[in-house]
Amino acid sequence: MPDTCDVAIIGGGVVGCAVAHRLAADGRSVVLVEGGPRLGLGASDAAMGGITPQSEPSCLGPLGAVAGRSRELYPAWLDELAAASGVVVPLLDGGDIQVALDEAEMERLETEVLPVWMNSPFAVERLTAADARGLEPLLSESVAGGFLLPDELALDPRDLLAALAATLEANPAVRVLTGVRATAVTSGPRGARAYLDSGDRVSAGFVVVAAGLLSRELLPGLRDHLLPIKGMAYDARVPEARSYPLRHHVYAEFSEDGVEHSPYLVPRHDGRVAIGVTYEIGADDLTVTGAGLAEIRRGLEALMPAAVSWPVERRWAGLRPATTDRIPIIGPVDANGYVLAATGHGGLGITLAPVTADLVAALVRGGVDAGARELLRICRPDRPLAPWGPEGGPVDGERSAAS
Template sequence: MPETCDVAIIGAGVIGCAIAHRLGSQGRSVVVVDKAPRVGLGASDAAVGGILTQTEPACVGPLTVVIGRSREMYPAWLDELREASGSPLPVLEGGDIQVALDETEMERLVTEVLPQWRELPFKISQLSAAEARELEPLLSESVVGGFLLPEELALDPRDLMAALARTLACGRAGVRVLTGTRVTCLRSLPGAAELTLDDGTLISAGTVVVAAGHRSAGFLPDLRHHLFPIKGEAFDTRPPGATTYPLRHHVFTEVREGDFEGFPYLVPRHDGRVAVGVTYEPHVRNRRATGRARAEILRGVAALMPVAATWPIERHWAGLRPGSTDHRPVIGFVDDHDRVLAATGHSGLGVTLAPVTAELVAALIDRSVTAEARDMLDVCRPDREFVPIAEAPPPKAEGTPLTQEAPLTPAETRLPTAP
């Protein structure tokens, strides 16, 4: 006999766990399945931890309404997780500083970026070079100005995942997590959806949510051409003697020097570390951390905050973001019976959009979609026209293009729909 539950979730990253917590808190029985040995070992473990409102290009445009709702939800959501898990979950609330290192970049920010930011419902403060360095004295003397985006937050994604894991593990929310278990088949039926696991276990659920990160395309064949991995690398450093936040803000810039383009991003941690990144390699799926990427990041950091490039590196990692063609998430039912629901494709905004994604998925399952939620779901609907927001750069030399990977197994490449 199959195991039964109200909702089964494929994927135990920040999106899958946020959905499980929401549904479990509403009294639903939930089973979460992930092939990793514990929760949060995919893109969530590799994230740098910015909760963004403006700095990601996808924040500007149709996704603004979704980001605004998620940012509104974040304080209460974290308080709920703190209470449920007993975890402190520190959050950096000073905002993000985006600076320009030369007059050309400052002109671009003022003439191209600022008009777009002014269309968003978030605060902006323009900074002179002196004002930027007063806020963060370690910034390079090359800084000519910038902007403070005070509503952007930052946290350590590992802290967030630990709090979610503890909350789900306590059992009070009616959630069971199966790790180290691979889904080999997903079937949509008129009365339920069924998962077959690699040990032969059959799970029958009223709804199956596909939140499997970059592997979601294997369960969503109609979206295969719009979902892909985006490799990113980052590392942790620690200023000598630091035991608490070594910076008061997270800091970002874009560096262009000849044929070099870098996007250095520094996110301070509550224990004295600074997470430093990031690289962007679409359609690359290997998780190998490379010397080339480390050198690329360090070159950008040296331009942005020279002393930070001298701090010892404690951990260097690579991860795979779940990308989509237009950098917007895919949230909605994908089968004829409304039994299989996608919640994936968040690109670099998984941490940012976790609470609102859980809210929208719950509304769809409850069949209680408000007008406000409908507007957000229209932005993320699976059957939308996927229009790229920019030309994606080609894979770097040390990456492995997706086309060179072994093909997915048949069970991962089809979603059979019973008549």
């Protein structure tokens, strides 16, 4: 027998769950389809958890307006989830420190990056080497200076997914189907359908495809414009730490012997630190390799040498579902306007989840105001997108291990 609902959502990561919550809060009946055994086991589970609308390079262009709106939404959104689910998501609000490990990198930040940061709506504070080590005493003596971005946030993605899952479970308007995979999506003049590998189908007013890289199978028109970018990271336990062992998330970039390093540390509220991260354009496996871990370790040695000795707890790899222009695809992708894409968030799934949910809800309501219209224009599915080839395009600075 077919399921019938107002909106069917394909994909149970942070974006799909955020969309489901927002639509249900609007009074829509929702069926959420997730191929894994539980919600949030894909790219979202591999994310580092930085909320980086200012420092992420892909946000330095048009996407910055979208990411900035999402940052504005975040505190109230987490309060809303806590009220609905009883799950509080701790939020690190000390900001992001981007450091330079030599004078040449400091000059690059000052001449190329700082002018763009200054044009954003967020604060930026220049740090001397002493300032940076005053904020985070474990930073390397090699630090030449840096910048504090006090408005950037961080959280543990597993906490966020737990709050979203509990919120959806508590809402009688939401039905979650796990262990079931969508095989096709169609639309007609009165709505859309999702066909499942169980042989069942879901009939809905709208179908939202928020399936990350799997969106390529359901939306053939996007197949050439979505690519995987593999990333590796690990969790380390800081001895005797019972709360945040650092007050900021910390990032640097440097090149050594032709290898680009992007060390990134995101502290957790329980005494761990997530440490990454690597970039392999086009790689689509989830193998944690010795070479990748060695790359992370070398970056860590340069940025925060004391952290090299912290015991490692969990190692992982994830696949960022990126578009070729590093801007997500949000909007209708069928002739009838009933199949909506919400995919291709790359390394910004956590950052962009609240605003994506709001934009999809506006499309379903049919009441898109001027502000939402401009954000949807930036992410529109029909914009020119180049196909990706073996080189895949630039990915400098995409910090999450997956999303």
